[in-house]
Amino acid sequence: MFDLSSTTAKVVFGLALLFIGFFLFFPLYWLVISSLKGNAELYQIIPTPAPVMPTLEHFANAITRGKLPMYLTNSLITSGASALLVTVLALYAGYSFAKYRYFGRQPVMLFMLSAQMFPFGLLLISIYPMMSSLNLLDTQLGLILSYIVFALPVSTYMLYSYFAQVPDELIDAARADGASDLRIFHTIVIPISIPPIVTVFLYSFMWSWNDLLYSMTLIVSDSKRTIGPGLLLTYLNEVNSDWGGAMAASLMASAPIVIAFMFLQRFFIQGVTAGAVK
Amino acid sequence: MAKLELSGIRKSFGATEVLKGIDLTVEHGEFVAFVGPSGCGKSTLLRLICGLDEITAGQMAIDGELVNDVPPAKRGIAMVFQSYALYPHMSVGDNMGYALRLAGTPREEIRARVEKAAKVLRIDSYLDRKPRQLSGGQRQRVAIGRAIVREPRIFLFDEPLSNLDASLRVEMRIEIARMKDRLGTTMVYVTHDQIEAMTLADKIVVLNAGRVEQVGSPLALYNTPQNRFVAGFIGSPRMNFMRLGAPGQGGRYAVAGGSVLVPQGLAATPAEIGVRPEHLELVPLDRPHALEGVVTMTEHLGSDTYAYVTLEGSEDMLVVRLSGENAVRRNARTGVAFDPEMAHVFGADGRTLASARPVALEAA
Ligand SMILES: Nc1ncnc2c1ncn2[C@@H]1O[C@H](COP(=O)(O)OP(=O)(O)O)[C@@H](O)[C@H]1O
Numbered sequence: 001m002f003d004l005s006s007t008t009a010k011v012v013f014g015l016a017l018l019f020i021g022f023f024l025f026f027p028l029y030w031l032v033i034s035s036l037k038g039n040a041e042l043y044q045i046i047p048t049p050a051p052v053m054p055t056l057e058h059f060a061n062a063i064t065r066g067k068l069p070m071y072l073t074n075s076l077i078t079s080g081a082s083a084l085l086v087t088v089l090a091l092y093a094g095y096s097f098a099k100y101r102y103f104g105r106q107p108v109m110l111f112m113l114s115a116q117m118f119p120f121g122l123l124l125i126s127i128y129p130m131m132s133s134l135n136l137l138d139t140q141l142g143l144i145l146s147y148i149v150f151a152l153p154v155s156t157y158m159l160y161s162y163f164a165q166v167p168d169e170l171i172d173a174a175r176a177d178g179a180s181d182l183r184i185f186h187t188i189v190i191p192i193s194i195p196p197i198v199t200v201f202l203y204s205f206m207w208s209w210n211d212l213l214y215s216m217t218l219i220v221s222d223s224k225r226t227i228g229p230g231l232l233l234t235y236l237n238e239v240n241s242d243w244g245g246a247m248a249a250s251l252m253a254s255a256p257i258v259i260a261f262m263f264l265q266r267f268f269i270q271g272v273t274a275g276a277v278k
Numbered sequence: 279m280a281k282l283e284l285s286g287i288r289k290s291f292g293a294t295e296v297l298k299g300i301d302l303t304v305e306h307g308e309f310v311a312f313v314g315p316s317g318c319g320k321s322t323l324l325r326l327i328c329g330l331d332e333i334t335a336g337q338m339a340i341d342g343e344l345v346n347d348v349p350p351a352k353r354g355i356a357m358v359f360q361s362y363a364l365y366p367h368m369s370v371g372d373n374m375g376y377a378l379r380l381a382g383t384p385r386e387e388i389r390a391r392v393e394k395a396a397k398v399l400r401i402d403s404y405l406d407r408k409p410r411q412l413s414g415g416q417r418q419r420v421a422i423g424r425a426i427v428r429e430p431r432i433f434l435f436d437e438p439l440s441n442l443d444a445s446l447r448v449e450m451r452i453e454i455a456r457m458k459d460r461l462g463t464t465m466v467y468v469t470h471d472q473i474e475a476m477t478l479a480d481k482i483v484v485l486n487a488g489r490v491e492q493v494g495s496p497l498a499l500y501n502t503p504q505n506r507f508v509a510g511f512i513g514s515p516r517m518n519f520m521r522l523g524a525p526g527q528g529g530r531y532a533v534a535g536g537s538v539l540v541p542q543g544l545a546a547t548p549a550e551i552g553v554r555p556e557h558l559e560l561v562p563l564d565r566p567h568a569l570e571g572v573v574t575m576t577e578h579l580g581s582d583t584y585a586y587v588t589l590e591g592s593e594d595m596l597v598v599r600l601s602g603e604n605a606v607r608r609n610a611r612t613g614v615a616f617d618p619e620m621a622h623v624f625g626a627d628g629r630t631l632a633s634a635r636p637v638a639l640e641a642a
């Protein structure tokens with residue numbers, strides 16, 4: 001193993017971290033400072049490393065002039081609903097895979113996981129005619145349903161692994177106490193599974209929120225557009241020159257995910273089953 | 279109080295049969311202990327009684343009513359699990375009242391019953407705490423309290439004390455003994471701890487590989503084991519077994535370090551004799567009726583001394599339990615003698631041919 005206390009190791013690891021950090025954070029840094037620069041400063045030939053005169057005008061413009069609030073609302077609705085749907089489906093599917101023994105359990109689980117191996121674009125080819133025949137093209141419901149493919153397989157697997165670790169004796173104790181299977185799931189298993197449930201919800205929310213392809217393909221009305229395509233169509237075209245606006249809008253678009261992670265991170269590190277057994 | 283009757287109980291998981299026909303009656307208010315080596319099916323049998331698993335074949339009745347298909351909560355049975363299995367997100371009080379809540383018991387009554395049980399178990403000041411805020415012993419009390427609150431007809435315990443350290447285990451054992459006297463409820467108790475079984479049980483069921491080897495009072499099992507397995511399983515340190523050589527005249531058999539006289543006219547050819555460590559003694563070499571060997575190891579427990587004697591011409595060691603502190607010299611040659619009344623004779627199939635019958639020691 002490496003001896004981390006030696007000076008050489010410290011230097012090597014330090015440099016490696018710096019290198020990785022640069023690629024991870026420099027674009028983010030550039031995004032932030034660009035959104036805060038006035039237009040004059042933004043279009044200088046030699047860019048300034050930090051805004052000389054920070055301004056919030058791009059943010060104000062993005063909110064008031066563009067359709068950013070509408071796109072954000074649409075995204076919130078579709079991503080929220082699909083994350084909820086994925087979480088609920090993954091809860092029941094994962095629990096069934098983890099705690100019940102029935103014919104075909106493993107094949108069904110593998111089949112479901114295999115959906116994750118196809119590129120999402122490929123799946124879209126079959127989703128499109130499905131949505132078309134259900135008359136769900138250009139509807140939020142259609143988009144919400146399609147978003148399930150992003151995260152359901154992995155979410156199910158994540159919850160499956162968690163539930164598999166829930167001690168059987170806990171479930172047996174509840175059964176001996178007279179609880180039905182569903183009641184055990186709802187009053188014992190779900191309450192002790194809040195951290196993985198939050199994780200799964202955020203995970204699937206993030207996938208839908210970051211989606212571009214599905215929303216671009218399945219939604220045509222501007223009034224139903226989500227944030228990804230909304231930003232793209234507003235700022236990334238030949239006639240656009242509002243780079244500051246694009247930066248500010250992008251920042252605001254990524255804010256919900258960042259904020260959610262900040263508030264919910266305590267769930268990821270918490271152990272809840274402590275005290276259940278032994 | 280309830281009477282529990284099992285007849286021809288079998289349980290298979292897939293192709294493997296774990297319980298191979300269990301017949302057993304537990305009387306009203308009786309405390310029965312299941313003992314047996316790990317994996318012999320004790321927990322499986324308990325889970326069948328509780329109703330957590332389905333019985334593959336056979337019949338089970340409580341107070342004469344067939345309960346094979348009755349769900350756990352309707353059997354009037356409460357079980358205390360080895361891992362305690364407390365609901366981690368509920369307070370101690372809610373844990374104890376969960377079954378009553380499910381049964382639709384009025385809130386006031388639940389409170390009263392939980393508080394009463396908690397007081398008895400001395401956990402009444404922890405009712406608002408979560409299980410993770412309790413020590414192991416306190417969690418164990420909560421698990422027992424959760425069972426008591428339901429006022430079941432039968433209590434089931436699956437190795438309830440095995441997760442506790444030694445001193446706490448003794449304390450809880452006494453607690454359970456008091457609970458048994460106070461409640462007088464029928465109790466079935468699984469343990470691999472002999473002392474728990476011997477001290478608590480009215481009746482011990484020795485299980486081995488999915489079958490009942492013997493049922494009886496603790497002393498009956500100790501004094502008259504029906505087979506070699508029970509003889510070896512009950513008692514600590516375990517019984518010494520000595521293989522008998524070719525039979526000589528008049529019931530004389532060679533054993534390592536000497537020979538013995540086994541009573542004649544037994545149901546089968548004797549193959550082994552067994553003597554418990556506490557029934558052996560070290561004697562001077564010149565004593566006529568004794569086996570000969572060398573003390574190879576000693577263990578000093580203060581209250582007792584265990585001497586391990588390797589018999590002449592054999593690899594086998596006999597454990598001799600000497601009471602009190604005994605300065606036995608290691609590597610010394612010694613004689614070993616036993617009271618013939620305390621020897622057991624086993625056949626080749628392991629069945630007991632004679633217990634408490636004279637097996638005389640011959641001069642070496
Ligand atoms: N759900 C199960 N599926 C398959 N085999 C099982 C199951 N439960 C127990 N067994 C097997 O049954 C045997 C008895 O187990 P158990 O009753 O737990 O023994 P113990 O006497 O140690 O409590 C073991 O060999 C175990 O592997």
Ligand SMILES: [Mg+2]
Nearest residue numbers: 320321322436
């Ligand atoms: Mg067991």
